[in-house]
Amino acid sequence: MKAPPSYRRPRWGDNPPADRPRPTLPELPEVETVRRGVAPHLEGRVIVDAEARRPDLRWPLPGDFAARLTGNRVERVGRRSKYILADLSSGETLIVHLGMSGRIRVETGDRPSAPGSFHHPRGQTARHDHVTFATDGGARIIYNDARRFGAMDLWPTARIGEHALLRHLGPEPNGPEFDARALERALAGRATSIKAALLDQRIVAGLGNIYVSEALHRARISPRRRAGNLGRGRIDRLAEAIRAVLAEAIAAGGSSLRDHRRADGEMGYFQHAFRAYGRHGAACPTPGCSGAIRRIAQGGRSSFYCSGCQR
DNA sequence: CTCAGCTCCTGCGGGC
């Protein structure tokens, strides 16, 4: 069928994205969803085989990477910010960062792929399957990362907080050290935009481009506002918005963990709940606001916001 | 110290 002369192929964001799912990039909620997906297959199990199919992700893997993993029991699978931390019986912790495109799939004997992973025919090696583990439970854990912005390392569990990737991280947004007063202290005197400040993992850990846009929209704060100039009211709203949006996104990702029928392997459903991210051109969903979501560039990245209700 | 800009990498969508 020939398109009419006025036809313009819709751009992503021309319409509300509810029917246009995009993969959610791995920020804190997606990493937590992946952690919950792999933990049952790893905790208490012994790694009987490990293979680095290429020597580097973002950085070179430790030269004896496979040997230091093999034979260890996985005591616990935790998370700090966007890092998955698997504590091993050797006293070392496996640190995994998904970067932008990192995915983990689990193959077990009775189903092709565990939830929280992506679909791929069982037993086949996919392009960009860079690291694989096998456990004494019969599971294969496969790390796939097309863009190789991800990373893995091994580090003593007792000194995990001293690792270069972890030592400067700010508080966990849903942990006891994060509240409005802590956020206020961290932002004090900052001349940069609140958008840039929230992407800085030293201020608060785990936010990326998506959830910064979402949190600022909920808190009705312009991404262009100077970080050190929010005032008490905005600080209070922002701390609560950060906590709430991440908690809701984790809950939405968690719901997909139980859905074994999904074949596309997307990690969660929270992309359907985005109020600002990727919705430029759509009506602002804030009750009583007649504005529209706009897209602007800040530091070479897109910010999505409503200039009507975000000030 | 702070902050802006650059860089890595590949898949994908837009435009011709």
Place this chain on the structure above:
DNA sequence: TGCCCGCAGGAGCTGA
């Protein structure tokens, strides 16, 4: 239809 270009992004690095 096929090719090319630019964008997407976490976070370390560099230089002002």
